[in-house]
Amino acid sequence: MTTSTEHVDVMSERAARSEVIADVARAASIIGAYWPLTSFVAVNPLDGLTERSFVDAAELARRWYPAASHLSIDAYRAEHAADAITDADLDAAIADHLPEIDQQQPLDLGGVQVPVHRLVRHDLLHGPSRPARPSTDHNPTADQLDDIITTWCAAYVDEAHVPWSMPERDAGFFASWKATAVTDRRLAKVVGRDQRARLRDLPDDAASALFVAFKELGVADLERENALRRLLLRTPGWAAFAKWCDDWAPADRPGPRLRLVDLAAARAVLELLSPDRCSLVAPQHLDDELFDERIDALAAAFGPPASGAERSRLVDVVTALHPARRSAVWLAAHEGNFRDRILAKLQHTAAPDRSERAAAQIICCIDVRSEGLRRHLEGLGNYETYGFAGFFGVPVRWRALGATHAQARCPVLVSPRHEIAEVARDGDPADYLTGCSTTAGMHDAFHAAKGGLGSPFALAESAGWFTGPVAAARTLAPPRSSKDNATPSFTSSKGSSRWARRRTPPPTMPVIDHDAGKDLHAGLSLDERTLFGEAILRTIGLSDLAPIVVLCGHGSVTVNNPHASSLDCGACGGAPGGASARIAAAILNDVAVRRGLVERGIELPADTWFVAAEHDTTSDEVSMFDVDLIPEGLRPGVVRLAADLAVAGERNANDRSRHLPGAADRVRDRGHDWAQVRPEWGLAGNAAFVIGPRSITAGHDLSGRAFLHSYDASTDVDGVALETIMTAPLVVGQWISAQYYFSTVDNTVFGAGDKMLHNPVGGIGVVVGESGDLAVGLPMQSVMLGERRAHDPLRLLALVQAPLDRIESIIVRNPGLRGLVDGEWIHVVARATEHDAWTTRRPDGTWVPWQPADTTATTTAPDQISLEIR
Amino acid sequence: MTNWTNLTPMAKIEVVVDGDDVPAIRDLFLDAGATGYTALSGVSGFGHHGHHQGRLLFNDRASLSMLITVVPVEKAEPLISGIRRLLDDRHGVLFVSETNVSRPDYFV
Numbered sequence: 001m002t003t004s005t006e007h008v009d010v011m012s013e014r015a016a017r018s019e020v021i022a023d024v025a026r027a028a029s030i031i032g033a034y035w036p037l038t039s040f041v042a043v044n045p046l047d048g049l050t051e052r053s054f055v056d057a058a059e060l061a062r063r064w065y066p067a068a069s070h071l072s073i074d075a076y077r078a079e080h081a082a083d084a085i086t087d088a089d090l091d092a093a094i095a096d097h098l099p100e101i102d103q104q105q106p107l108d109l110g111g112v113q114v115p116v117h118r119l120v121r122h123d124l125l126h127g128p129s130r131p132a133r134p135s136t137d138h139n140p141t142a143d144q145l146d147d148i149i150t151t152w153c154a155a156y157v158d159e160a161h162v163p164w165s166m167p168e169r170d171a172g173f174f175a176s177w178k179a180t181a182v183t184d185r186r187l188a189k190v191v192g193r194d195q196r197a198r199l200r201d202l203p204d205d206a207a208s209a210l211f212v213a214f215k216e217l218g219v220a221d222l223e224r225e226n227a228l229r230r231l232l233l234r235t236p237g238w239a240a241f242a243k244w245c246d247d248w249a250p251a252d253r254p255g256p257r258l259r260l261v262d263l264a265a266a267r268a269v270l271e272l273l274s275p276d277r278c279s280l281v282a283p284q285h286l287d288d289e290l291f292d293e294r295i296d297a298l299a300a301a302f303g304p305p306a307s308g309a310e311r312s313r314l315v316d317v318v319t320a321l322h323p324a325r326r327s328a329v330w331l332a333a334h335e336g337n338f339r340d341r342i343l344a345k346l347q348h349t350a351a352p353d354r355s356e357r358a359a360a361q362i363i364c365c366i367d368v369r370s371e372g373l374r375r376h377l378e379g380l381g382n383y384e385t386y387g388f389a390g391f392f393g394v395p396v397r398w399r400a401l402g403a404t405h406a407q408a409r410c411p412v413l414v415s416p417r418h419e420i421a422e423v424a425r426d427g428d429p430a431d432y433l434t435g436c437s438t439t440a441g442m443h444d445a446f447h448a449a450k451g452g453l454g455s456p457f458a459l460a461e462s463a464g465w466f467t468g469p470v471a472a473a474r475t476l477a478p479p480r481s482s483k484d485n486a487t488p489s490f491t492s493s494k495g496s497s498r499w500a501r502r503r504t505p506p507p508t509m510p511v512i513d514h515d516a517g518k519d520l521h522a523g524l525s526l527d528e529r530t531l532f533g534e535a536i537l538r539t540i541g542l543s544d545l546a547p548i549v550v551l552c553g554h555g556s557v558t559v560n561n562p563h564a565s566s567l568d569c570g571a572c573g574g575a576p577g578g579a580s581a582r583i584a585a586a587i588l589n590d591v592a593v594r595r596g597l598v599e600r601g602i603e604l605p606a607d608t609w610f611v612a613a614e615h616d617t618t619s620d621e622v623s624m625f626d627v628d629l630i631p632e633g634l635r636p637g638v639v640r641l642a643a644d645l646a647v648a649g650e651r652n653a654n655d656r657s658r659h660l661p662g663a664a665d666r667v668r669d670r671g672h673d674w675a676q677v678r679p680e681w682g683l684a685g686n687a688a689f690v691i692g693p694r695s696i697t698a699g700h701d702l703s704g705r706a707f708l709h710s711y712d713a714s715t716d717v718d719g720v721a722l723e724t725i726m727t728a729p730l731v732v733g734q735w736i737s738a739q740y741y742f743s744t745v746d747n748t749v750f751g752a753g754d755k756m757l758h759n760p761v762g763g764i765g766v767v768v769g770e771s772g773d774l775a776v777g778l779p780m781q782s783v784m785l786g787e788r789r790a791h792d793p794l795r796l797l798a799l800v801q802a803p804l805d806r807i808e809s810i811i812v813r814n815p816g817l818r819g820l821v822d823g824e825w826i827h828v829v830a831r832a833t834e835h836d837a838w839t840t841r842r843p844d845g846t847w848v849p850w851q852p853a854d855t856t857a858t859t860t861a862p863d864q865i866s867l868e869i870r
Numbered sequence: 871m872t873n874w875t876n877l878t879p880m881a882k883i884e885v886v887v888d889g890d891d892v893p894a895i896r897d898l899f900l901d902a903g904a905t906g907y908t909a910l911s912g913v914s915g916f917g918h919h920g921h922h923q924g925r926l927l928f929n930d931r932a933s934l935s936m937l938i939t940v941v942p943v944e945k946a947e948p949l950i951s952g953i954r955r956l957l958d959d960r961h962g963v964l965f966v967s968e969t970n971v972s973r974p975d976y977f978v
Binding site: 011014015016017018019021022023025026029207246247248389393395410411413414415535720723724727728729731812813814815816817 | 888890891893894897898901902919920921922923926927928929930931932944947948949951952953955956958959960961
C-alpha cells in the first residue's frame with residue numbers, strides 16, 4: 001500500500017516527466033523538420049522560427065547552430081562590383097534600415113563635414129568584416145560524443161545496410177541505444193568503463209532517463225529548454241529528422257521512428273557519463289565585432305574626428321550599424337535590385353490576343369522550371385498556358401500498379417484522406433507484375449549484396465565483369481533521351497508474347513470513383529470529385545476552354561542520385577506529377593462530374609478533353625498519358641501539340657545548356673549519366689512568385705526565376721481562390737525559397753555538402769564521408785559551381801495582381817501567412833489591375849507605391865534578371 | 871434530475887492550439903496514458919490573437935486545431951503540467967473540466 005507521501009512523489013515525478021517532454025518540443029521548436037530522401041521536400045530549415053522576424057531568426061541561427069544567415073560581406077561586395085547591387089540600391093536599403101541618419105548632422109572628420117550616410121556606405125563597402133559563419137570553440141570530448149551518437153542513429157534507422165539490427169528497436173531509440181551502449185568500446189574510451197557501467201542503473205524510458213540525467217547534472221527546470229536545445233543542436237541533422245518523425249511522419253510509416261525525446265535523452269545521458277560538462281556548455285563565439293577596427297578604418301579614410309564628441313558620434317554610427325544590421329542592409333539592397341528589375345520588366349504587359357479560341361490550353365505546375373517551357377510553347381502556336389500547383393488540387397495517396405504502399409501526392413501541408421489506385425484497364429496484369437517482381441527482386445538482391453559486410457567482394461568477383469563495363473558505358477556514353485520520338489501513339493500497347501507482356505506495362509487507369517473500390521478511403525465520391533474539379537477551374541480562373549486541355553505535371557529522371565526526389569514535384573510531396581495529372585484529368589473527363597459542375601455554374605464545352613502529361617525537367621521531354629482514350633476528332637490537334645511541345649522542350653534545353661557546365665548538345669542526357677553530379681539546376685535561381693493572369697508575364701523571359709500561379713481576381717469575388725493560393729502554394733514556394741537561400745549561405749550547416757562524398761543512410765538521407773551528422777538541405781552541387789554561386793540567396797518576392805484590401809485581409813486573418821509577410825520572410829508587392837502601379841507592402845501592414853531605387857538601371861537594362869553564375 | 875450513479879467521474883481536457891503544435895499535444899496525451907483522443911482541425915474563432923480562419927482548402931496546418939481527451943483524474947494532473955509548460959510561450963488555450971463516462975474501461 002502506498003503512503004500519501006509516496007503518492008505525492010509519484011505524482012510530482014509524473015508531472016516533471018510530462019514537463020520534460022514539453023520542454024523537448026519547445027527546445028526543438030527552432031529546428032526545421034527534415035524529410036527523408038524518398039520524398040524529399042524542400043523546407044525552410046528555420047521553419048520553427050517563422051513566428052519571429054527573419055532578422056531575429058537569423059541572429060538565433062547564428063547563435064544556436066552556429067551558422068551563417070547571410071552571404072559574407074565580401075560576397076555582397078562582389079555583387080556590388082558586378083552591378084547586381086548598385087549604389088542606389090545600397091542607399092535605399094540604408095535609408096530603410098537606418099532612417100534616423102537622415103536627421104543627423106554631418107561629422108567633422110579631418111576638418112571636412114562628412115554626411116553620415118556616406119560613412120555608412122563606406123563602411124558597408126570597405127570596412128573590416130567578420131566571417132559569415134561565426135567561429136566557435138570546440139570541445140574534443142563533445143565532438144567524440146557526437147560521433148558516437150550519429151553512428152548509433154544511423155544504425156538505428158538503417159534497416160538494410162547494417163549487418164545486424166540493434167536490439168529492442170521497437171522500444172525506441174533510447175532503449176535500443178542503451179541496450180547496446182553498455183558494451184560500446186568507443187564509449188568506454190571516452191568516458192571510462194566505470195562510467196559506462198552506470199548506464200545499467202538508468203531507466204529504459206527516455207523521458208524518465210532525461211529527467212534523472214538532468215537532475216544529476218544539476219540542470220534547473222528553467223534552464224532545461226536551453227540545455228535540451230544545446231544537446232539537440234550538437235547533431236542538427238539527426239534532430240531535424242527526429243523532428244520529422246515526431247511532427248510529420250505518417251502514422252503507418254514502416255520502419256523505426258527516431259523521436260526527439262529519445263535523441264535528447266541519449267545525449268543527456270552521454271553528458272552525464274562524460275568526464276566534463278562538454279555539450280551543455282554554450283560554445284564560445286570567437287569572432288570580434290570589429291567595432292574598433294571599423295572606426296579606425298573610417299578615420300583613416302576620411303580623417304580623424306575633430307573632437308572627443310565627434311569621435312563619440314562616430315562610435316555611435318558604427319555601433320548602430322552592428323554586424324547583423326550590416327548583413328541585413330546588404331541583403332535588402334540585393335533584393336531591392338532584383339525587385340526593381342523584375343517590376344520594371346513586368347510594367348509593360350502585352351495582353352495576348354484572345355479573340356480566337358485556343359487550340360490547346362496547357363496547365364503546368366507553378367514550378368520555376370515550367371516557365372521556359374510555357375514561354376517557348378506559346379511562341380509556337382495558338383496555345384494558352386496556365387500555372388497551378390502540380391498536384392492539381394487533388395490531395396490523395398497514389399498506389400501505383402502492383403505497389404504495396406500508397407504514397408502521398410500532395411503538398412505536405414495537406415493530409416491526404418483518400419487513396420487512388422492504379423489498375424489495369426482491361427485484362428490481367430499478372431504477367432507484367434511478375435516481370436516487375438522479378439526485376440525488383442534482382443535489383444534488391446544486387447543492392448543488398450552491394451551493401452552487405454563481406455558480400456561486395458563476392459559481388460565484384462561474380463558480377464563485376466558485367467556491371468563494370470555497364471557503369472563505364474553509362475558514364476562515357478549515357479543513353480540519349482528519346483526526344484526524337486515526339487508523336488504520341490494512340491493505340492494501347494499490349495505485348496503478344498509472354499516475354500513482351502512481362503516488360504510492357506498494360507494500359508492502366510486511376511480508380512477515381514469511390515463506389516468502384518472496396519476500401520473505405522479508396523477513390524472519391526462524386527461530390528468530392530466535383531469539388532476538386534471546381535477548385536482547379538476556379539482557382540486559376542480558367543474559362544473559355546480549348547478542345548484540348550493538358551494537365552502537365554513534372555518529374556525528373558536521373559540515375560545514381562540520392563537526391564533525385566529533390567528534383568521532382570514539391571507540390572506532389574517530392575514525387576513526379578504524372579499520377580496527379582492523370583487523376584485530375586480523369587476527374588474532369590468524368591461525365592458525372594461535368595454534370596455536377598453545371599449545377600455549380602461551370603459548363604465545360606462538350607468537345608473539351610483533358611489530357612494528362614509529365615514534363616521531365618532534366619531532358620525537357622513531355623510525355624502524354626492515356627492518349628488512346630483521346631477522342632478521334634481531337635487527335636490531329638494532339639499530334640500538333642506534341643510536336644510543338646518537343647520543339648519547346650528543345651529550345652528550353654538550349655536555354656538551360658547556357659548555365660550548365662559540359663557539352664551543350666548533351667544537356668538533355670545528363671540525367672542518364674551515372675557520374676553526373678548536376679543533372680539539372682533544379683529550382684536554383686528561384687526568387688519570385690507571381691499570382692495573377694498570364695498577361696502579367698507573357699512574352700517576358702523570366703529565366704526560370706519565377707513561380708507562376710494563374711489567378712483571375714475578377715472571377716474570385718469572395719477571395720477564396722486567392723486565400724487558397726496564398727496559404728498553400730505561396731507557403732510551399734517560401735519553403736523552397738528558404739531552402740535554396742540557406743543551402744547557399746551555409747551549405748555546411750543547412751546544405752548537404754559535397755555530393756562526391758555522400759554516403760546514403762537507410763534511405764532517409766546522406767552523411768558526408770563515412771560517418772557524421774545527417775546532411776540536410778541541398779547538395780553543394782545544387783547551388784554552387786565550384787567556388788561560384790548558382791543561386792542568388794534572396795527572400796521570396798510575391799507579386800500579386802488583386803485588390804489590395806483583399807490581399808491584406810487574407811494576410812491578417814491567417815496568422816501563419818501573416819508571420820511570413822510581417823516578418824519579411826516573404827516580400828509582397830501588388831497591384832489591383834494591370835492598369836495600376838505596383839505597390840509594396842511594408843511589415844507594418846501599410847502599402848506604399850513602388851519606387852525603383854535606381855531609375856537608370858531599370859530603364860536601361862530591364863531585361864537583366866537572368867542569373868549570372870559568379 | 872439526471873441520475874449519475876452509474877457513471878464514472880473523469881477529467882476532460884480540451885486544448886486549442888496551432889496546427890504545428892498538435893503533434894506535441896498528442897505526444898503528451900499518449901505519454902500521460904490517455905487511451906485515445908479526438909482532434910478537430912480547421913477550428914475557427916476569435917481570441918487573444920484576433921480572428922482565426924477556419925479550414926483552408928490545401929493547408930491543414932495553418933489553422934487552429936482542438937484536441938480532446940478524457941483521462942482518469944489521477945492522470946490529469948501530470949498531463950496538465952506538461953501542457954501548461956508547452957503553452958508557456960505560444961498560442962493556445964487549455965480547458966479542464968470534470969466529466970462522467972459510461973465505459974470507464976475505455977479510458978484506463
